[in-house]
Amino acid sequence: MKKSDLVLGLYILAAIVFLIVPIPSLLLDVLLALNIAIAMIILFNALFSREALDMSSFPTVLLFTTIFRISLNISSTKLILSTGDPGNVVRTFGEFVGGGDLVIGAIVFLILILVQFMVINKGSERVAEVTARFTLDAMPGKQMAIDADLNTGAITDTEARERREKLQAESAFFGAMDGATKYVKGDATAGLIITAINIVGGLITGVMNQGMPMADALQKYTILTIGDGLVSQIPSILISLATGLLVTKVSKEADLSEVLVSQLFSIPKVLYIVGGALIFFGIATPLNVIVFCAYGAAFIICGRMINAKIEESNIEDEVAATEDNADEIRKPENVTALLQVDPIELEFGYGIIPLADVNQGGDLLDRVVMIRRQIALELGCVVPIIRLRDNIQLNPNQYVIKIKGIPVSDGEILFDHYMAMNPGYVEEEITGIPTFEPSFHLPAIWITENQRERAESLGYTVVDPPSIIATHLTEVVKNNLSELLSRQDVQNLINNVKEANETLVSELVPKQLGVGEIQKVLQNLLHEGISIRDLVTIFETLADNAAVTRDTDVLTEYVRQSLKRAISNKYFPNGETTSVVTLDPQIEQEIMGAVKQTEQGAYLTLDPEKTQGIMNSVRDEVSKLENLGRNPIVITSPIVRMYFKKLTSDYFKDLIVISYSEIDTNVELQSVGMVTS
Template sequence: MKGMTDLFGPDSWLATTDLKIMTGPVLIVLILSMMILPLPTFILDLLFTFNIALAIMVLMVSMLTEKPLDFSAFPSVLLFTTLLRLSLNVASTRVILMEGHTGPDAAGKVIEAFGEFLVGGNFAVGLALFLILVTINFMVITKGAGRIAEVGARFTLDSMPGKQMAIDADLNAGLIGEPQARQRRKEVAQEADFFGSMDGASKFVRGDAVAGLVIMGVCIIGGLAIGILQHGMAFSDAAHTYTMLTIGDGLVAQIPGLVISIAAGVTVSRVNTEQDVGQQMMGQLFSRPRVLMMTAGVMGLLGLVPGMPNLVFLLLTGLLAGLGWWFSKQEDLAPEGSPAQTLLPKSAAQSSEASWDDVQLVDTLSLRVGHRLIQLVDARQQGELITRIKSLRKKFAQDMGFLPPVVHVRDKLELAANTYIISLKGVEIGRGEVFPGKWLAINPGKVTHELEGTAAVDPAFGLPAIWIEPNLREHGQIYGYTVVDASTVTATHLNHLLHQHAKDMLGRGEVQKLLDKLGPDSKGLVDEVVPKLVSLTVLQRVLQNLLEENVSIRDMRTILDALAEHGGVQQPPDVQELTAAVRVALGRSIVNQLFGNKTELKVIGLDFNLEQVLMQAVGNGGALEPSLADNLMQQTTLTLKRQENSSEPPVLVVPNKLRPVLSRFLRRRLRQLTVIALSEIPDDRTLRMTNVIGGKPK
């Protein structure tokens, strides 16, 4: 007795072992044993009835789950149900061939009911019904589900790098924490595993339909031979008996198979989890009280149909209803957050009240790519674009004097496959199309030979270009093209847009960080200027004016010195006048950025008469007459072309009073033109007017 107590007591091995772990192996052993060992007809009836109930339960679960991972064990369930049907077919075929001569109930009441009652005892009708069910299952439902799984697997695998990059971007931006990022990465991997599993699992159902046809032929032909040759039955009697038994056997197997196929068509499931298959099946299939109750109701109605084995159906109905009631009580008693609660879908939790966690802020700077461009930003596929973006952000910070925002890179399936979009504060500022694996040959205007390829336009500067194959790269360089790969095209476009929209990326936070970076040595200067002489907002606007004309703000000490000198002259301070004063202080830096170390500056000038007209127009209110504005734009365009043809910088030098007006007016259409004031040129540099607007070049 003590040994028995030790074995079955509350602290025994059997009591502490999770029986769910043994579910999978036990089921496999039972299914295999049915293929080998003969089964009594009552057991066959019970197993066929259980097979029908299991198919209905799977269908109910697949229709009630709210997301794919709620029923991740489905492919494994599909395998087990297919093996169960095949094992029952083997067991029933053995009984039909051995005992079929004894009468229509030789293989049990369930097969007899399906063969006699459902088709009215007409084996021709039964045969037609069986073939129709097999055709529907094989050609329609299973084939469609398999195709969906195949396409879903391909697109899911293609989008995985983009989804993982989106998770990394959200993590780097601080929108999610490390545990959330880890969970989201796990779900992405599980989703990909699911589609791959479903693609293979759909082949089980198709194979089951083919096996059903083969088993049907074996039963009919083998039954006729055994009945006539071994048992001396007449041909008509043998044909009717064995055909009806075979049709009943086929229908009782194919109807659940059809139900399972429908469930496969509407379910997204089976991914790798931390549970084995047995735990998944027990935890997800038998722990939903609503499913058990609904299945019990359906089985109860079937058990009340005349001609059905009422005892078996009603017995299973009571069992399912009891399990459903028991699981319902367990769910009510389980504390919030316990495993019993987490096994069930929580629609109430999913439809909770909105909170600030639901607010998604706009990314300051983002890059969205089509699915064929994911390889450019995926390091595992030797994508170099992320590295290039990091480098150009660092180069921009070194050149312009502040750090641009992080570029959030994500895939966007709505985009064309080779298209990318660059957005600033949620608004698109640039779009392009690139082709990984090809090279863009950009025509700078002096090529000696045409290349074969796809005509395009350089997205950064609008130059004509051609997408060529890699083997033409050297030819393009020889012919005078500028040849770059897809990553370089995208990075160059992004870099161009960063400089073009630098003003919009400089916020109050960046300005404060610039002041903090000056350190304790400049604290007195900072305190004198901000906020005593100028506010942080005025300083931000001055810096934005400089960035708008591509002037670096690295020399913050010089900028603050100029503001300290001129900031208190006028109250409230005039931003344009302060900008002009700061530009004069930064004159050497501006000129060096445009001309390098050259002592002679070859620039564009204004004709004396035109200069006087413009000075008078500015003095009268700053607005140019339409005719004067059109004439000025046309002459500037022609002069700018002459300046570029002579390979000189496109720089226009004007009097201080004209510089702000002409810069705003001309740069709207001629962004490559730089307008500087005479006072911004250092004394050690000399000017030479190589081209004159409104007159002949000197």
């Protein structure tokens, strides 16, 4: 057991024991002194902490000190009523602090109770309640701000995680403080009740049990009771003050003393006005001339000193700024920062800025965050941070999507307009500005806000500008995700899997495959739109087959076959009969005969005329599927699939090639044609 655990356990155990077992007056003196010391430690820690979370354990400390103080109050009450000797500390507080006078002691005690109960406790309770409510209400907005900063690159993933943890800690702390202030309020109420009970009990004990005259009993027990109340309430007031300091603490940049001095004594004209007013009061009224004039002169002198310091600081700032500008001019250009290339960039003209500006109601940043989440769920890959920046060289309504600094796609929108697309069954057309949808290059028209409802009622698909940009960006990212997957990303994925599958990862990496080889397999899967979210199955398949071959293309085929349930669910959902195109066995034999194996991998040596004939047949058969409204899917044998995909990739970008081994047994297929030469 650690020493801190032992001390804390003894502290709580002592409080429980003192509620039951009587303690001698000497031990009570020691414990009361300890109670006062702990209260002072808490107060000054709260005073000099930079922010409230520096004392995140305060609600628990408040509970512990309250129960300890109540147990001491009960112990002192036992001694007062049983022996009339509660010890030196209680007696001293009653006689010295109260002036040895019953009336003075009672008044001082009542004033302390009123100050604590009506001023400090009431204010702290209200501030804690409001702070807790506003902290909880502000959490969604703060979380969105963190996501926006992360998305724009203003902060790193580590900083974002730290901010989220701090945000959760703040909400938990202020929520706990809202309830903890009730301890302070209840403690003050209990102290007042205990004092009244002690006075009545002391009178009864002194008169009936000890035969004392009423006046003597009242004098003795009332002073002892007031001393007992003072020795309990003074630490209680200190902790109440600490509670108020914590819930009202707003500065996170400097100590409270520095903040107060800088804010109260930083404007010279304020000190001039106050000093002049005090001198006027001293001269023009019967008030003490020496005191008020001395204070007034001191404030005026202080204002003059601060004004001189401000002027000196301004001159130093001007000189420093001039020197910095000169140094910047003389300094050779730092080209290192210019060498960094962002994985994904979205540049837009100044007309699109309102869509990305949160202050103007734009939600493009939130949509970009959702894009990263959507792709992570759909394809199992973490999309790099997407940079958003304006570019005055673009047309006002133009935007450009860049991958690794190179523009790969662009589009143009009309602000305050909507894009309406005809899904194919609209009978009555609507007028608008002709255009093309940027993601899939479908014909569309721009319409105004007034035309939106009518267009939707006619069957048009109506999309707002932020959705157009978000959809376009999503498709571009998906199409280039294999290129964006770096070795470091793969290493991060491996580390995530290793937490729950250490044996699997230890067997695979680096004994059988390196990070680069696993990267190639995952890139092959992403290039054809296959999710890599089930990394455990992928890694197990690689571990089973890496001993046979290290050809990443062949390993990709093994992985695809192990993911056949996911592939079937993607292309053949709901168990419906799906129309596909098959590959002529003769063509498959010719393709396999043209495969040449080298140390760098396999490649095809197919005759160009033969290749062109196959491509023409593929075009004819795929058109049949498109006329039926089906995806262009070609089914091949497992050994031919990857070569046929490579053969057709330059001619048909969206062609889906699947082998028989990648189709689940419950899928029903219907061939509408066969690819021949």
